[in-house]
Amino acid sequence: MPRYFTEEHEWIDVDGEVATVGITDFAQGQLGDIVFVEVPDTGAELSQGGDAAVVESVKAASDVYAPVDGVVTEGNAALEEDPALVNSDPEGEGWFFRMTLSDKSQLDGLMNAQAYKDFCDDL
């Protein structure tokens, strides 16, 4: 299952017609203790680079952007009860939402794991 990364520190796992989106380990480390996550409603139409979710640490609220165009099929309900999953397992159990992909060619503009690692090393 290919995983892609954005320069805004989201990851997206693509499995056929559906993708899972979250924020990267680098991002959660920068944010610190996550105390609240607002995931999008099922059915919400997202556009690449647009607001998709909000993640709040003790000190600040940050926007999470849609890595591609599509429609939300599910938000991670577990984050409501346990937002710290984003800290403990950001690229697994701490996923934010699942979505359809309207335009798979948008994935070509995202980074692979190695490119994202190089990108973070330069920050």
Next chain:
Amino acid sequence: MSETEDLIEEVATETLPLDAWHRAKGGRMVEFAGYWMPIQYEGIMAEHLWVRENAGLFDVSHMGQLLISGDGAAAALETLVPGDISALKPGRMRYSLLLAEDGGILDDLMITNEGDQFGIVVNGAVKWEDIGHLRENLPDHITLNHNEDYGLLALQGPKAVDALSRLVPEAAGLVFMQATRATWQGHAIGLSRSGYTGEDGFEISLPNAALEAFADALCAMDEVKPIGLGARDSLRLEAGLPLYGHDLDETIDPVEGDLGFAISKRRREEGGFPGAARILGHLGQGSARKRVGLLIDGKMPVREGAKLFDGNTEIGVVTSGGFAPSVGAPIAMGYVPTGLSEPGTPVAAEVRGKRVACTVTAMPFVPHRYVRKQGG
């Protein structure tokens, strides 16, 4: 992902004497009040909880340490602040407010009677404005010095007294809002039992050259860890203490800011401070608005800038807010009409277009644990 809100301010950035020390300790440095300062080391939540149980060391050297001396210094200060400075005994300190002509708050500050002079600690973000205001308004024969040769550390938490007493035995002899001079390894230092976390604790003023060795000596102790600005903010919010530039500014007077305690009995009777007519009027008849605490329904933090509503009527604004680690829930501070300021009053905050139910509550959110009596 991007940060939409932060403590960062747009100002030319200087370094504090402990800059390299913070970086070596793993501090994540941000710009604050014109300086690079550590926002956190291991994490805000852990640091916050550590201070409530142990002792945390804060570098607050960005704050301005001013010295005022000369005949009639107390009376001169009383023309600018509403506290009873004349009655402040040597070795005692008091929270007060620098007031504009119309009674608005220019800064909140601590004034200590050091015997031969008054020591004043002002907020870093407005210290240059404060110095200008004091120079302009104090009589010429009153001397004002800005002591930039000294840094300021705060050691806060229930174990602060044990830790600090090992280095400076005089610490254990002080009570809340008491100050003394002492020496540490030949350095002249100032010491007070005070702070801004709601916990017992101390503020220590010492020469820049001694800061690093002193900080190392404290952090070598098991109960002491360095604590960043992030936890300092969440600790003071839980303690119900206002942050200047957020919960207080020049449009707000002391009664609106719920700081009436800072206007002493004699000053209420005599007046003679800036904005006395407005402030004494508000003390007598009440002000239109008041700073209150807010308990938030649910888990979503309500932050600075969120509008407050009573039904569909906009009634006020949140001036500080966030997740409170010791409460385990979001809390906030803000301004509401005095008629809606009674604890238990329901109001709503607006966050990203959604209404969040809040309840006005008495502050502090976490009880203060100041040591007001020896052996008490």
